[in-house]
Amino acid sequence: MASSADKxxxxxxxxxxxxxxxDFLMLATGAFGAFGAAAAAWPLIDQMNPAADTLASxxxxxxxxxxxxxxxxxxxxxxKPVFIVRRTKAQIDEARAVKLADLVDPETDEARAKKAExxxxxxxxxxxxxxxxxxxxxELKGEFGGWFCPCHGSHYDTSGRIRKGPAPKNLPVPAxxxxxxxxxxxx
Amino acid sequence: MSDSKFKNPIVAWIDYRxxxxxxxxxELHEYPTPKNLNYWWNFGSLAGIILxxxxxxxxxxxxxxxxxxxxxxxxxERIMRDVNYGWLIRYVHMNGASAFFIVVFIHIFRGxxxxxxxxxxxxxxxxxxVIMLIMMATAFLGYVLPWGQMSFWGATVITNLFSAIPxxxxxxxxxxxxxxxxxxxxxxxFFSLHYLLPFVLVGIVVLHIVALHQHGSNNPIGIDTKSPxxxxxxxxxxxVKDLFGLGVFLVLFFGFVFFAPNYLGHPDNYIEANPLxxxxxxxxxxYFLPFYAILRSFTADALIYLPISWLMSAKLAxxxxxxxxxxxxxxxxxxxxxxVRSARFRPLYKQFFWLLVIDCIIxxxxxxxxxxxxxxxIAQAATAYYFLHFIVILPLLGFFEKTKPLPTSISExxxxxxxxxxxxxxxxxMEKA
Amino acid sequence: xxxxxxxxxxxxSVAVLASSNAMAAGGAVKPPEQQWSFSGLxxxxxxxxxxxxxxxxxxxxxxxxxxxxxxxxxxMDIGFTEDQVKKIAAAKEVTDGPNDEGEMFKRPARPSDRFxxxxxxxxxxxxxxxxxxxxxxxxxxxxxxxxxDYLHALLTGYKQPPKDKKVAEGMSYxxxxxxxxxxxxxxxxxxxxxxxxxxxxxxxQMAHDVTTFLSWxxxxxxxxxxxxxxxxxxxxxxxxxxxxxVKRKVWSDLx
Numbered sequence: 043m044a045s046s047a048d049k050x051x052x053x054x055x056x057x058x059x060x061x062x063x064x065d066f067l068m069l070a071t072g073a074f075g076a077f078g079a080a081a082a083a084w085p086l087i088d089q090m091n092p093a094a095d096t097l098a099s100x101x102x103x104x105x106x107x108x109x110x111x112x113x114x115x116x117x118x119x120x121x122k123p124v125f126i127v128r129r130t131k132a133q134i135d136e137a138r139a140v141k142l143a144d145l146v147d148p149e150t151d152e153a154r155a156k157k158a159e160x161x162x163x164x165x166x167x168x169x170x171x172x173x174x175x176x177x178x179x180x181e182l183k184g185e186f187g188g189w190f191c192p193c194h195g196s197h198y199d200t201s202g203r204i205r206k207g208p209a210p211k212n213l214p215v216p217a218x219x220x221x222x223x224x225x226x227x228x229x
Numbered sequence: 230m231s232d233s234k235f236k237n238p239i240v241a242w243i244d245y246r247x248x249x250x251x252x253x254x255x256e257l258h259e260y261p262t263p264k265n266l267n268y269w270w271n272f273g274s275l276a277g278i279i280l281x282x283x284x285x286x287x288x289x290x291x292x293x294x295x296x297x298x299x300x301x302x303x304x305x306e307r308i309m310r311d312v313n314y315g316w317l318i319r320y321v322h323m324n325g326a327s328a329f330f331i332v333v334f335i336h337i338f339r340g341x342x343x344x345x346x347x348x349x350x351x352x353x354x355x356x357x358x359v360i361m362l363i364m365m366a367t368a369f370l371g372y373v374l375p376w377g378q379m380s381f382w383g384a385t386v387i388t389n390l391f392s393a394i395p396x397x398x399x400x401x402x403x404x405x406x407x408x409x410x411x412x413x414x415x416x417x418x419f420f421s422l423h424y425l426l427p428f429v430l431v432g433i434v435v436l437h438i439v440a441l442h443q444h445g446s447n448n449p450i451g452i453d454t455k456s457p458x459x460x461x462x463x464x465x466x467x468x469v470k471d472l473f474g475l476g477v478f479l480v481l482f483f484g485f486v487f488f489a490p491n492y493l494g495h496p497d498n499y500i501e502a503n504p505l506x507x508x509x510x511x512x513x514x515x516y517f518l519p520f521y522a523i524l525r526s527f528t529a530d531a532l533i534y535l536p537i538s539w540l541m542s543a544k545l546a547x548x549x550x551x552x553x554x555x556x557x558x559x560x561x562x563x564x565x566x567x568x569v570r571s572a573r574f575r576p577l578y579k580q581f582f583w584l585l586v587i588d589c590i591i592x593x594x595x596x597x598x599x600x601x602x603x604x605x606x607i608a609q610a611a612t613a614y615y616f617l618h619f620i621v622i623l624p625l626l627g628f629f630e631k632t633k634p635l636p637t638s639i640s641e642x643x644x645x646x647x648x649x650x651x652x653x654x655x656x657x658x659m660e661k662a
Numbered sequence: 663x664x665x666x667x668x669x670x671x672x673x674x675s676v677a678v679l680a681s682s683n684a685m686a687a688g689g690a691v692k693p694p695e696q697q698w699s700f701s702g703l704x705x706x707x708x709x710x711x712x713x714x715x716x717x718x719x720x721x722x723x724x725x726x727x728x729x730x731x732x733x734x735x736x737x738m739d740i741g742f743t744e745d746q747v748k749k750i751a752a753a754k755e756v757t758d759g760p761n762d763e764g765e766m767f768k769r770p771a772r773p774s775d776r777f778x779x780x781x782x783x784x785x786x787x788x789x790x791x792x793x794x795x796x797x798x799x800x801x802x803x804x805x806x807x808x809x810x811d812y813l814h815a816l817l818t819g820y821k822q823p824p825k826d827k828k829v830a831e832g833m834s835y836x837x838x839x840x841x842x843x844x845x846x847x848x849x850x851x852x853x854x855x856x857x858x859x860x861x862x863x864x865x866x867q868m869a870h871d872v873t874t875f876l877s878w879x880x881x882x883x884x885x886x887x888x889x890x891x892x893x894x895x896x897x898x899x900x901x902x903x904x905x906x907x908v909k910r911k912v913w914s915d916l917x
Contacts, residue, residue, distance in 0.1 A: 067911060071904040075472075078901060085314030086289055093293075093311040098735050098774040108762070264916065306731050306801075309883070316883040317890070465912050473909045476902030480895060487891025488703060491804060499805035499880075500797075509840070 101229030103221070106160070114177045116165060119228050123165035123173050124216060125189075126226075129200065134158050136187065137201035144205075147212045151201040154215050162218050162228065163202040167191040169209035174198060189213070256442065261460035262467055263448035265639050269343075270446065270467075271474035272336040277434060278475060279329045284427050286322040287371075294374065296420035298413045301376035302501040320490040326368050327493045328482050330516035333361060341561075342582055344570030345447040351562040353440035356433055358558045363430050365517070370423040372514060376416065377498030382511050384411045384419070390524075393545040410504060451571030452635055459639040510599060518596030519589050524551040525600050526612040533613050550612065557619045564619055566627040574633040578626055585618050691837050693808045693815030696870070700877060701810075703892065706885050707878050712740040714857050715875025718868045720750075721855050723799065726791060726846075728779035731800035732879055735773040739882060740875075747773050754778040792832050794845035803873070803880045810877045812838065817869035820848040 102119045104126060109115055114127045129137075137151040155161050165173050174189035174196065175181040184190030184197035186205045191198075196207030203212040218228045235241040235250060244250040293312050295304035308315035337357070340346055346354035373384045388405050392398040407414030445454065454460050461467075485492060493515060497508045513521050527534045527547035534543050541549070557564075565578075572579040588611050595608035699708040716737065719729070734751035738744060751771040756778055759766035771778060780796075781787035788795050803809045815838040823835035829843055836844045850865045857863055878884070 067904065067907050071901070071908050074897075074901045074904055078897065081897075085317055086285065088313045089289055089315060089318060090292065091313055093307070093313060093315070094735075095307065095311040095733065095774070098733070105762075303731070310731065310736075316887065320887075461916065466916075469905065469909045469912045473902065473905040476898060476905045480898045480902060483891065483894050483898060487887055487894065490887075496805050496807050496809075499801040 101227050103225060103227050105225060107224045116177045117228075119164075119216065124228060125161070125163050125165045125177055125202070125213075127161040127163075127200075129155075129159055129161055133187070133200040137199060137203075140199065140201075140203075146204045147210070149201075149203060149212055151203075154201050154203075154212070156218075157220065160226070161200075161202060162215065162226065163213040164216050165189075165213065167193065167196055167209055168204065168211040168213065169194055169196050169207070174213070257464040257468065258462050260442060260445075260463045261454065261457070262446055262463045263454050263459060263639055264461045264466075265448050265450060266446060266467070267449050268470075268474060269335070269339040269449075271471055272332050272339060274467075274471045275474060275478055276329065276332045276336055279325060279332060280427065280430060280434065283322065283325050283329060284431070286318050286325065287424070287427065289318055290322055291424060294420070296374070296417050298376060298416055298502070301374060301416060305375045317486070320486045323494065324482065324485045324490060326371065327485075327514070327516065328478075329364065330368070332478075333364065334516070337361065337558075338582075338586060340447075341585075342572045342579075343447055343449055344451050344565070344567075344572070346562045347565070347570050348562070349444050350440070350447065353437060353443075354562055355559055356437040356440060358555065360430060360433050360437060361558075362555060363426055363433065367423060367426040367430065368514065368516070370419045370426070372498075373411075373416065373419045374423060375498060376502045378500045378502055378506075378508050379495050379498040379511070381411060381502035381504065382507055383513060384415065386511060388415075390548045390551075393542070393548040395541075395545070412504075447570060448639060449571060449573065450636060450639055451569065451574070452639065455638050456640070512597055515593070515597070518594075519592035520551050520554060520596075522592040522596035522608045523554050523612045523615070524548065525596070526550070526605070526609045528605065531605075531609050533609050550616075554615060557616070561619065561623075565623040567630060567632070569632045569635065574635055575626070575630055576633065577630045578623075581618060581622055581626065585615070588614050588618070691815075693811040693819075693838050696811050696814050696873075698810055698877070699874070700884055704888060706888075707740070707874060709741045710859060710861075711871045711874040712878055713742070714859070714861060714868075715871035715873070715878075716740065717857065718850075718855055718872040719799075719875055722849055722868075723872065724777075724780060726780055726787070726796040727799045728781075728796075729777045729800045729876075729879055730779055730798050732777045733773070734771060734775060734777065736882060738773075740878060744773070751775060792845065796846070799876055799879065801880045803877045805880075810873050813876060814869050814873045816844075817850055817873070818866055 099120060102117065102124075104117055106126070106128070109126065109128045111128050112130045112133075114125060117124050117126060127133075134151070140151075142148040142150065151158075154163075165177065167174050169191065170193060172191050172193035174184075174191040176183040176189035176198075182190045182192070184206075186197050186199035188198040188200045188202060188205075190196070191207065191209065194208050196209035197205050198209075198213060199205050201212075202215075204210070216228050218226055220226050234254070235244055240250055290308065293304060293308045293315065295301055305319070308319050310316075312318075340354065340357070369383070369387060373380045388402055388411065391401045391405065394401060403409065405415070406412065407418060445460075448454075495512060495514075500508075512518070524547045527543045527550055529538075529543045531543070534546055537546055567575065567578065569575050572582055591607065591611045592615065595604050595611060598604040699705060699711065719727075734747055737747045737750060742750070751773050754771040754775075754777075755768045756771045756775050757766050758769050761767055781790060784795055803813055806812045808815070816836060819836045819838040821835055821837050823829050823842075827835065827842065829835050833843045833845055834847055835842055850868045852865060853863050854868065855863050861867060881887075
């Protein structure tokens with residue numbers, strides 16, 4: 043190692059030559075090194091994805107018994123607000139009367155509500171994530187009698203579909219199932 | 230701009246306004262490095278790379294860690310079990326601390342063997358000692374965070390060191406704790422400081438490199454570079470050599486991470502902290518063991534304590550001795566005043582150097598043993614020798630050692646034979662002309 | 663330089679050996695080494711042993727010891743199906759709430775729940791065990807010197823005390839426990855569980871199985887870690903070999 047000093051070389055400044063050489067060995071080493079760096083970066087990025095316990099986070103069961111016709115309630119599921127609405131006949135009819143052609147994000151009400159009486163939607167505006175107003179009594183419900191997002195003025199109808207304003211999509215429907223007539227499991 | 234040395238127009242444009250490329254060109258390509266550096270010179274850049282690994286994995290772990298006594302242990306276990314690749318990242322961070330110390334210790338002993346601390350590199354050396362001190366503080370703070378039994382009791386023991394200070398000691402300890410024992414406020418501030426200090430470390434490492442590049446690297450022969458023939462550009466020669474060294478290091482390091490991740494740790498730290506139960510043997514991490522042995526050597530009946538027993542308590546003496554064992558490194562460039570740098574030309578110093586290495590290892594072994602005979606006596610003798618080496622042997626060597634004749638330049642073959650005839654005076658060539 | 667390298671290496675290995683011996687010292691007999699499916703560079707957990715071990719934990723240990731860091735969903739990693747896990751979880755009750763009336767309520771556990779603890783807190787555990795606290799077992803093999811060997815030795819180490827040793831009221835004599843007096847009565851007895859796969863439930867067999875299960879509980883990442891380790895080390899060896907070639911090439915014009 044150190045004895046390399048003994049063989050005094052005048053090639054001491056042959057660096058440029060060595061650097062510009064692009065032979066197979068250099069290429070292979072560079073490729074291996076780049077692969078290694080990318081492989082090492084992945085765990086550091088993937089750790090930010092939801093952890094196993096977060097993914098397994100439990101579903102929420104909601105008792106529908108106390109909800110009166112026309113009433114809207116807000117519950118928390120996976121840290122997000124979920125609207126549960128017991129719709130009146132008029133509201134259902136209104137939602138079902140809309141022509142698909144009039145919709146920004148065409149979707150029938152039948153496809154959105156497993157039981158016509160119960161509308162279950164995630165209460166996060168598809169524009170930039172605010173919670174649309176309209177769930178509590180006396181809040182603005184927007185021009186279509188559903189919800190109105192105060193942040194940037196998106197109007198949703200009684201099926202939670204976007205009708206007017208900047209939001210691009212309908213309020214999403216979470217996975218849910220009715221365990222009985224009066225008990226629903228969300229998630 | 231047209232006369233820029235960069236062909237790429239974008240690089241030239243940027244460099245004209247912000248000379249980062251000129252800087253890199255200067256530091257890497259033009260920076261002349263002695264051509265005879267051996268593999269012991271790999272450990273400096275290796276330490277820098279480990280610092281980066283520690284900071285990156287540490288930032289990532291902090292995304293999942295909860296600095297609260299009620300949640301810290303479980304949050305670490307959540308990292309181990311539920312966070313994607315969490316176990317890998319944590320084991321890298323955990324074993325990275327050990328690797329960092331191994332590499333830095335070798336780096337320090339290399340500096341001692343080849344006299345790298347001597348003029349004009351005293352400040353370079355002192356900055357290095359500061360780096361080691363901050364590293365030790367950071368490692369200690371980090372070891373507390375998982376909130377295991379050793380975390381808790383290690384924190385208790387180490388913070389109690391400050392109670393040895395006369396008059397204000399107890400107030401200082403209360404201040405450090407933010408309470409009346411190691412508790413939630415302590416854990417919180419330890420986390421804050423553990424996150425902060427590595428960045429301080431980066432700042433000092435930059436100064437360390439600035440000081441290094443002022444006069445360039447020392448070399449195994451220890452004489453100054455004289456002509457362009459003695460040097461080669463750092464890049465590509467030493468970049469590729471450092472990368473090869475890094476590869477060897479990573480093989481060993483990941484061997485630990487994947488196949489023996491807890492080998493260097495202590496089982497008690499997988500038991501959650503319990504302020505009411507002290508583990509039977511409190512042992513610090515291995516890298517603190519020599520210092521721990523020095524601390525414990527000062528007992529009321531220890532021979533090394535008797536000369537100063539009228540001055541202070543054994544407890545204070547132990548604490549001061551432990552700090553002094555590092556402080557003495559600050560004045561090493563002046564304790565060792567021999568004009569010859571490299572141990573290759575200092576036959577006596579070479580032997581004392583290896584005695585010091587063995588002494589430190591003995592101290593480390595003693596630190597791991599329970600505080601009982603015969604280990605206490607061995608530790609006391611080893612402690613005494615440690616200070617003897619620095620305070621007595623090194624200064625005397627400077628006066629009496631007969632050094633071997635130095636070659637006239639790095640490029641020239643080392644002169645064979647004609648050994649002991651020349652005295653230290655013949656070692657003049659190392660002085661800067 | 664090689665001479666120094668070797669002497670440093672020798673010194674370091676002496677130091678490491680010495681310090682690991684120091685850790686092994688603890689006043690009790692050193693546990694004998696066992697054959698574990700999960701030791702070695704390529705070791706994996708024996709699935710049958712894991713599932714039997716879970717059965718032993720579930721039917722014997724769980725009366726007093728928690729494994730609070732495990733969730734029922736983790737059992738799918740050791741070969742239970744989702745339905746089996748749901749059933750295992752549903753057999754336990756967890757406290758949830760508060761409900762709309764502000765009351766806490768009991769419900770069957772779900773796969774996402776952590777293993778239910780036998781006692782709500784340490785005080786309750788001590789009150790139910792003559793003042794002794796049965797420790798959580800999730801990390802037991804990592805938290806004891808000797809790991810799995812120690813655990814196995816402890817479970818099979820109940821002996822008649824020597825004549826000169828007095829064992830306190832309510833304590834048992836155990837060869838491998840520090841101080842030899844342990845508050846836990848011998849937990850395993852011949853045929854204490856009935857294995858579904860007809861394996862004979864001897865004390866040694868049950869100790870082996872439950873230790874395997876608890877080793878997995880402590881290091882659920884072990885198989886993944888070793889698999890990935892082999893690949894990473896092989897990759898690094900090739901990369902380092904290539905780098906050595908490049909280094910030789912770059913430096914060749916100097917020699």
